[in-house]
Amino acid sequence: MIKAGIIGATGYTGAELVRLLELHPEIETIFLDSRSYEGIRFSDIYPNLRGKVHDTCQSINVDSVPEDTDIIFSALPHRISQSKVLPLIEKGFRVIDFSADFRLREAKIYEHWYETKHLDDRTLEKAVYGLPEWYTASIAKAGLVANPGCFPTSILLPLLPLLKENLIKNKDIIIDSKTGVSGAGRSSSEVNIFSQVNENIKAYNIGKHRHTPEIEQELSLAAGSSVNILFTPHLIPVDRGILSTIVMSAEGITRKDIEACYEAYYGKKSFIRILKEGYLPETKAVKGSNFCDIGFVIDSRSGKLVVVSAIDNLLKGSSSQAVQNMNVMFGLEETAGLNAAPIWP
Incomplete structure (x- = not known):
């Protein structure tokens, strides 16, 4: 089983990711990070997951991430995410980042549009833009995938x-x-x-x-x-x-x-x-x-x-696309955990 952790798990995209990983046949979720909801059972925050997700939210820092974690998803906003992701990359963890912090190839363009300093522009050269239909080969080898915007x-x-x-x-x-x-x-x-x-x-x-x-x-x-x-x-x-x-x-x-x-x-x-x-x-x-x-x-x-x-902005526009990227990174079937049909009506 691939061991996954989520930083910033209690936003909408984080919660959708939790739901998808719970259904994934190859994934074990080992931690759900949230400072706002530390110590609270995840299903008490998202009642749709009662009886499905039994984890309690933890406040995780880079030193408390289990060493055997295979993949970390960062579902934090821009600016905040890079401060958490960069130390994880330095320690050798593979990361899929939901924010805009690693999507743009030039730091000056990021800083102009997002009105904040980029903490390490060298990392932008290593990040792979996570549009799996276009960058499959690069994603498969990536240590850092920048999940696209919706x-x-x-x-x-x-x-x-x-x-x-x-x-x-x-x-x-x-x-x-x-x-x-x-x-x-x-x-x-x-x-x-x-x-x-x-x-x-x-x-x-x-x-x-x-x-x-x-x-x-x-x-x-x-x-x-x-x-x-x-x-x-x-x-x-x-x-x-x-x-x-x-x-x-x-x-x-x-x-x-x-x-x-x-x-x-x-x-x-x-x-x-x-x-x-x-x-x-x-x-x-x-x-x-x-x-x-x-x-x-x-x-x-x-x-x-x-x-x-x-x-769906929360899925192909964010969380399920992140799972698709993870599947590519670990050589799984690209559709693993993502075969559910759309909901109608």
């Missing part, structure tokens, strides 16, 4: 093949993404209280959302040239899910071209579902799963290609 996952998966094969231009890409309230985290604030969210849809951080450089970094690598996007996120009154609608020029391409491109890149990938003509993704069809659904329309009247993707 918005970037929903945007990169549909766009990367098209840019890699030069089917679309590297400019004038307009992205509209809508996310459920769980993306704002578990702590209450004006962003996620009921009276502010219910019966309300709002755009926020237009042109300055912190996921923008992560998206542009990966798109530029695929395109082989600089890619700039216009990214507008929206908060909508649902618990979970992300729907991204991406608009770009359709000059010189046909539906068959795009279908062939997606088939070449994703035809054998377990968690990417390319929808046939006449169908478009919806968040409910991926809820509770590691799937990313992708559909598209070529609008001949406007000359635009419209690509739509849907993921």
Whole structure:
């Protein structure tokens, strides 16, 4: 059995990770870290796990991590995470980090967008970006995997093949993404209280959302040239899910071209579902799963290609993608512990 520990286990993504690892046939969870809930049984915090998870939360530091721990997940916010992860890396532990602290390849870009100092820019060169459909070989050998953000996952998966094969231009890409309230985290604030969210849809951080450089970094690598996007996120009154609608020029391409491109890149990938003509993704069809659904329309009247993707922000956008990365790191079947079908309705 692979022995796993979770730092920051009591946020939404940490809790989903606990649930997934409990069901994983090859994993033994050996510690759940939480300073806020130290000494409290995990199932008292998350009652959905009563009778399933019997662990009590501990406050863990690097010196108290058991030496036989095979993998550590850090589900802490940016800035806080790097201060915990760096000592673990120095001691030789393999880590999957949920924060943005190791996703960007240049410290100065991280420091500009996240307005905080990076503690060790040399580690950025060693970290592997954890998009398993694209970086499988690197993830398998990695000591540190930077789990992608939720918005970037929903945007990169549909766009990367098209840019890699030069089917679309590297400019004038307009992205509209809508996310459920769980993306704002578990702590209450004006962003996620009921009276502010219910019966309300709002755009926020237009042109300055912190996921923008992560998206542009990966798109530029695929395109082989600089890619700039216009990214507008929206908060909508649902618990979970992300729907991204991406608009770009359709000059010189046909539906068959795009279908062939997606088939070449994703035809054998377990968690990417390319929808046939006449169908478009919806968040409910991926809820509770590691799937990313992708559909598209070529609008001949406007000359635009419209690509739509849907993921569960807490799963393929975070926790189940982390488990997928772990499976790759340890040579397991990529689908291990992740075969559950989406929940409907």
